[in-house]
Amino acid sequence: MPPAMATLTITRLGHQGDGIADGPVFVPRTLPGEVVEGDVAGGRMAAPRIITPSDQRIKAPCPHYRSCGGCALQHARDDFVTGWKHDIVRQALAAQGIEAPFRAPHITPLHSRRRATFTGRRLKTGALVGFHARASDVVTAVPDCLILHPELTAALPLLQDLTAREGSRKGELSLALTLSDAGLDLAVTGGKAPDGPRRANLGQWAGQAGLARLAWDGEVIAQEHPPFHNIGRARVTPPPGAFLQATKPAEAALQAAVADAVGTAGHIADLFAGCGTFAIPLAEHAEVHAVEGDGAMLAALDAGWRHATGLKRITTQTRDLFRNPILPEDLARFDAVVIDPPRAGADAQARALANSNVPVIAAVSCNPVTFARDAKSLIQGGYRLNWVQLVDQFRFSPHVELAAQFLR
Ligand SMILES: C[S@@+](CC[C@H](N)C(=O)[O-])C[C@H]1O[C@@H](n2cnc3c(N)ncnc32)[C@H](O)[C@@H]1O
Numbered sequence: 001m002p003p004a005m006a007t008l009t010i011t012r013l014g015h016q017g018d019g020i021a022d023g024p025v026f027v028p029r030t031l032p033g034e035v036v037e038g039d040v041a042g043g044r045m046a047a048p049r050i051i052t053p054s055d056q057r058i059k060a061p062c063p064h065y066r067s068c069g070g071c072a073l074q075h076a077r078d079d080f081v082t083g084w085k086h087d088i089v090r091q092a093l094a095a096q097g098i099e100a101p102f103r104a105p106h107i108t109p110l111h112s113r114r115r116a117t118f119t120g121r122r123l124k125t126g127a128l129v130g131f132h133a134r135a136s137d138v139v140t141a142v143p144d145c146l147i148l149h150p151e152l153t154a155a156l157p158l159l160q161d162l163t164a165r166e167g168s169r170k171g172e173l174s175l176a177l178t179l180s181d182a183g184l185d186l187a188v189t190g191g192k193a194p195d196g197p198r199r200a201n202l203g204q205w206a207g208q209a210g211l212a213r214l215a216w217d218g219e220v221i222a223q224e225h226p227p228f229h230n231i232g233r234a235r236v237t238p239p240p241g242a243f244l245q246a247t248k249p250a251e252a253a254l255q256a257a258v259a260d261a262v263g264t265a266g267h268i269a270d271l272f273a274g275c276g277t278f279a280i281p282l283a284e285h286a287e288v289h290a291v292e293g294d295g296a297m298l299a300a301l302d303a304g305w306r307h308a309t310g311l312k313r314i315t316t317q318t319r320d321l322f323r324n325p326i327l328p329e330d331l332a333r334f335d336a337v338v339i340d341p342p343r344a345g346a347d348a349q350a351r352a353l354a355n356s357n358v359p360v361i362a363a364v365s366c367n368p369v370t371f372a373r374d375a376k377s378l379i380q381g382g383y384r385l386n387w388v389q390l391v392d393q394f395r396f397s398p399h400v401e402l403a404a405q406f407l408r
Helices: 079-093 148-152 156-166 194-209 250-261 297-309 347-354 367-380
Strands: 006-011 019-021 025-027 035-040 050-052 115-122 127-132 139-141 173-180 183-189 213-216 220-224 229-231 234-236 268-273 287-292 314-318 336-337 360-363 384-390 401-405
Touching: 006 025, 079 367, 079 384, 115 156, 127 156, 148 173, 148 234, 156 173, 156 183, 156 194, 183 347, 194 213, 194 220, 234 268, 234 297, 250 336, 250 360, 250 384, 250 401, 287 297, 297 314, 336 347, 347 367, 360 367, 367 401
Parallel strands: 183 213, 268 287, 268 336, 287 314, 336 360
Antiparallel strands: 006 019, 006 035, 019 025, 035 050, 115 127, 115 173, 127 139, 173 183, 213 220, 229 234, 360 401, 384 401
């Protein structure tokens, strides 16, 4: 069908942060109550003209906002975005018949993002490094990005240099850059894996660039010094590209929420433990059993714990908690459980917890829908959702992160 010109009123925001008018018609970067005009094709008004703006609308603070797909909600007031994210969690819980009190949210500061994955594309001369425009293969350079830590921004010319040397004009490089407490840690995927002299040259390049570590397709090419992270009293060197919370202030807020939730528990299971974001600080007061699917992450946790002082025992177990959840009888020895699954949630493990006698569960989630599903299992098993806290570590994006406490 050819595009049809329409005048529409936005009634709500969808989960990607797009405005939605009756139809439904998706209208990017609009807000509820706004009247917009433009061509509609395939259920989408791609380039709306705002006829009546919302009083929640502001001028986007970032100069890249128009072309960059990294952020979706810079055109709205901060309070509006926080309220919208609270509503997403409330609605996900309500869909499962659950209500809960909300604690005051943590909103992560600007310029605090310590890890980001950029796209690199070689050009006829030089290279382009940045974020994709939304649903597009266009790459936007982001030298004035508001969310990145200044040390990541300062490294963009290095990534350009690397892409100009190693990238191709057909494919793209994926450049996962993490700011460790010992400098920059770069994990590249895509392109042609370096071998022979190319590999030696790259090693030299990484040294000159001052990177702590350079990995390509998961293999370490150069390590000037271990890129460690201070987690509680331990120094942990994660495997290349491993999961870490996106900003340090949000990591601290999540650690504080989890510590508060488990209280004085002396024996804690940390499920989906990663490299020990929660296990290590909790081990200042409790013995912790850390369970995680990725053995290399647990090895990093274990090495960090072994070299630290003043921590109680941390034991580790590599285990697929989707297929092989910890059973109620094996949970009986813990007086608290921390659970922080990936976006898919922890269906099987939540069902096993529902049949356990663990008195308190600290839950962390990056997906309100699976969180609410798993909360329902726990509540059906006799738990009460005592509080929920939004931890907005993905400022201006539609992603929602939260912590919560369940009590039996
Ligand atoms: C959201 S991250 C949380 C990591 C850690 N709690 C943190 O805050 O840094 C989820 C973790 O679950 C792990 N994971 C994913 N699928 C898993 C599975 N089926 N069984 C066990 N762990 C899994 C991932 O490797 C990742 O470390």
